[in-house]
Amino acid sequence: MRDLDIRLARCFAAVLPGIAEQDAPAARREQVEGWDSLASVTLVRVVEEEFSVTVDLFELENLDSFAAWRDYLSSQAAAAP
Numbered sequence: 227m228r229d230l231d232i233r234l235a236r237c238f239a240a241v242l243p244g245i246a247e248q249d250a251p252a253a254r255r256e257q258v259e260g261w262d263s264l265a266s267v268t269l270v271r272v273v274e275e276e277f278s279v280t281v282d283l284f285e286l287e288n289l290d291s292f293a294a295w296r297d298y299l300s301s302q303a304a305a306a307p
Contacts, residue, residue: 230303234295237276241269255290273299 235250242261245253255261266289270281273295279302281289289295 230296230299233276234273234292234299237269237272238292238295241265241272251292253292269295277302 231251232247235247238245238250238253239247242253242258242265244259253261255266266286269289270283270286273279274281277299279299281298285298289298
């Protein structure tokens, strides 16, 4: 796994107790018990701290899987000066 994936998996495991780090890459909101709006907001905060980014809350609806988060963070890194 890439560094981004490893760090993101740690974020998922910290926020979603039913997800182990090794299972995080397959995580999708509709399949994870407890991934509700509060968990989504908590995940935003944890990811912001881990990656030193500011997540656009208008994007939150689209951030419904590990893959979506990875793509979002990759695009943020690419757009950084």
